[in-house]
Amino acid sequence: MNETATDAFDAEFDVVVVGAGAAGLSAALTAVETDPDARVAVLERSARDIRGGNTRWSGAYLRLQDITTPVSNLVDYAVGASKGYANRDYYEALVREVPEAFDWLHEEGVVLKNLPTIFLTQSASRYQPVGGGVNIVEPLFARLEATDATILYEVAAETLLTDASGAVVGVRVRDADGTRNLRAGAVVLACGGFQGNSELMTKYVGRNAYRVPPISRGGANNRGDGLRMALAVGAATEGQFDLFHAEPKDPRSEVAEAVVMSFPYGILVNTAGERFMDEAGKTVDLTYELVARTILQQEDSIGYAVFDQQVTSVPGYEHAIGTDVDPIQADSIEELEALIGLPAGSLARTVTGFNAACGTDVPFDWSRLDGLAARPAGQPVKSNWARPLTDGPFFAYPQICANVFTFGGVKTDLAAQVITSDGHPITGLYGAGEMTGLYYEAYAGSTSVMRSITFGRIAGRNAVRLALPAAGAPVGAPVGA
Ligand SMILES: Cc1cc2nc3c(=O)[nH]c(=O)nc-3n(C[C@H](O)[C@H](O)[C@H](O)COP(=O)(O)OP(=O)(O)OC[C@H]3O[C@@H](n4cnc5c(N)ncnc54)[C@H](O)[C@@H]3O)c2cc1C
Known part of the structure; x- marks a missing residue:
């Protein structure tokens, strides 16, 4: 039980976002733009000079046919790549939401172009940020720094704090000085997969997993903390846990x-x-x-x-x-x-x-x-x-x-709420990016950054609307929900 008395909190925010890659930055910026009075904090394990997570090191190719439109066969292609196991509703929602999210990304100063890729032959059109993923995260950081949001570097989220009803009401963090409890109206987990955790890699992927290094420095910081924290409060999982996106x-x-x-x-x-x-x-x-x-x-x-x-x-x-x-x-x-x-x-x-x-x-x-x-x-x-x-x-x-990133992760609904195995949302908890499970069998190429931004945005908007109901009704909820 993580129950924490209100007076045990060291600081209070409306929305706490864990992780500052594509998903976390999209969530945080969207939250603060949705309600400029919202007190938004971003927790980031890495030092400031290498901020931006796996996204920073990524080519960040996007399966788009123009700067805001997914390629026309994306849903069938992606579900087919998973041999039918992937969540079709998720991909359909992605295709619906990408145009709005990428319009927004463009307005935030991210420039996408259809440039040559590392693939001399390829099966689909791809756009990319000029200069790679660093030119997604740095413009988003710049915009976020121009708001009242708090960005805490070299601080790692450790445990989700819940109230007696099981709702998430905060997060315990650890830095060089020890631990602190942050109260939050809602928490967005956007802290990547578990490719940087050799023990979890061995647990899920199996023998010889230690031979598979994260492809970049950013991935080394993604140690399955989001998965561990969410499982501890009852989250369900999705995606193929014994696989990861592999690159030679x-x-x-x-x-x-x-x-x-x-x-x-x-x-x-x-x-x-x-x-x-x-x-x-x-x-x-x-x-x-x-x-x-x-x-x-x-x-x-x-x-x-x-x-x-x-x-x-x-x-x-x-x-x-x-x-x-x-x-x-x-x-x-x-x-x-x-x-x-x-x-x-x-x-x-x-x-x-x-x-x-x-x-x-x-x-x-x-x-x-x-x-x-x-x-x-x-x-x-x-x-x-x-x-x-x-x-x-x-x-x-x-x-x-x-290892580019891991396939297995936390299960979310189309409103980016983390859900239990019975399909009930865990109040106050949202998830986006590679820490949410999606892929099976084979990676549906050039969709990870796209989904991180798109569902990060949904998570940020819904988190602030939960924390500050005056900010409006939730978005992205399943039809009829
Ligand atoms: C070399 C490379 C090439 C790639 N190419 C492509 C591509 O072409 N197209 C594509 O779609 N995808 C590609 N990917 C994958 C894609 O970039 C990532 O999967 C995606 O950007 C992940 O975004 P994210 O926000 O979920 O995670 P990240 O960007 O990794 O952000 C997660 C953040 O959480 C932080 N964190 C972790 N644990 C904690 C904690 N406990 N507390 C606080 N902070 C924490 C991490 O430090 C990190 O900054 C590539 C990745 C790499 C490395």
Whole structure:
């Protein structure tokens, strides 16, 4: 029981938002804009200079067909990616609410453009903030700082405080000086997934989860606190807990997204020097997550993307290379194999077999699934873009599986209220962003930032309307509710 006597509070707010990424900033700013008299506080674990959570480090691609309109098939695509398990009502609400939320985002000074992405082939249109997610969070911070809202850095929410009816009435926080109890008319949890918590990763994802680092520094701060706090007050869950959004990355690089998304034009090998999957079954945006997951299953959970010089003439090649560390390079495959540390003769054998099986029946066309396949004996098929690796120097990037965010989280309704397993809202508690569960099976690409902003906005508006009823009726409630 978290019951706390009113006089045990150290400070009082109308709305307390936990976490200052896309979801939390959208919630806080919306709350204060909905009622400028609202006393809004944002709690953020990180230091100010790296504020903005996972969002700050994100490319923040958005599955939009223009700056305010989701792509037309978003609901079917996203539910299909989950093999039918994802909450269709949630995606339908997302599609309904995105235009208003993104109009607002635009007014808050966030500039979105349809620029080249890291995906040289892709299945859908994507917009992005110029310069990435940092240019979502910094404009929103600037607007929030111009209000009377309180932003507390290096302060972590620890426990939700409830009254005798089970309603959330505050939050206990911890910083370097110890703990404090903040009273809140409503609390919005927007504090990310559990990718930064190795124990929870092992509990839910299982063996070898420790080998999957958060892809960015921001993710390391997302330690499942929101999930833990919400479960303690009776929240239900949603999303696939044993999965996370996986991305292959160069483990030698510390940059935000150290990817090598050119792999469909080369081959992927494991520490035995053997190919282990079709590198090019679909457009790269639909392949990379499976690549990362398959690398995780290899010996030592590492793979190598191997290329010859032909790949460097693919137009826009540079957009696909996020890592800032040079590849391992050699004049011959045998030398490359030795430099990587693969068993003698292994890579040479793989490349010889692969090269001999590359088709010549159709022309190479980097820009579409060209059907230029290789069917080497004893190796996986490569379905597209299969050209023999012949033009040295040859080069390779190591690749591991990184965690962009976790799939499982707290369950919310369409008004962003955290709900119990019986479907009852927990009074005073809202949730948004990656800490709310949504995805199953495969990530519906370029929807995480979009949903964080959109449901963050709904959460902020409804939280302030609960705390200060004069601010208006709730929004986003299910029809008939
Ligand atoms: C490299 C990279 C690339 C990505 N690319 C894309 C993309 O192209 N498109 C897309 O849609 N998504 C992408 N994502 C994912 C997406 O950016 C995130 O899932 C989304 O931005 C999450 O927003 P959020 O507000 O829920 O969480 P965050 O932005 O992570 O914010 C959560 C905040 O809560 C804070 N916090 C955690 N615990 C506590 C606590 N107890 N108390 C106080 N504060 C706490 C954290 O420090 C953090 O600042 C990418 C992510 C990364 C890292």
